[in-house]
Amino acid sequence: MDIRLQDAFRPVAHDLAAAGYAAELASDSLGMKDGMLRADLRIDGERLGIVAVDPAWDSAISTRQLAEQAQDLILEYVRPGHGAPMWPECRPGHPHPMTLAREIESATWTCPRDPDYQAPVGTHPGLIP
Numbered sequence: 078m079d080i081r082l083q084d085a086f087r088p089v090a091h092d093l094a095a096a097g098y099a100a101e102l103a104s105d106s107l108g109m110k111d112g113m114l115r116a117d118l119r120i121d122g123e124r125l126g127i128v129a130v131d132p133a134w135d136s137a138i139s140t141r142q143l144a145e146q147a148q149d150l151i152l153e154y155v156r157p158g159h160g161a162p163m164w165p166e167c168r169p170g171h172p173h174p175m176t177l178a179r180e181i182e183s184a185t186w187t188c189p190r191d192p193d194y195q196a197p198v199g200t201h202p203g204l205i206p
């Protein structure tokens with residue numbers, strides 16, 4: 078697997094691990110030849126889907142895109158009972174996941190209601206007590 082993909086995914090894997098998800102990238106099971114760097118995203122050993130980055134993207138944009146793709150897959154496929162389906166959790170009392178900040182070039186989680194509440198992807202504290 079391409080090292081750029083693995084490097085860009087590392088902060089996302091941190092935030093998943095902080096929330097109790099064992100995330101790993103595995104060889105792309107589709108094998109599309111379109112120039113994108115692809116991998117299967119596996120959570121707790123289960124394949125959720127494909128994540129992909131363009132090799133022309135810089136590392137922050139790649140990490141942001143991987144965070145967004147991982148979030149989509151988690152929210153779509155991980156069911157209650159396999160851990161919190163809300164990822165990443167927002168601050169206490171906020172019953173919504175954080176979203177990626179509007180600035181496309183930054184890999185930062187933010188509260189959808191309070192844009193001042195932020196955490197760079199790779200530094201999320203995990204489950205909020």
Ligand SMILES: [Zn+2]
Pocket residue numbers: 167168171173188189190191
């Ligand atoms: Zn919030």
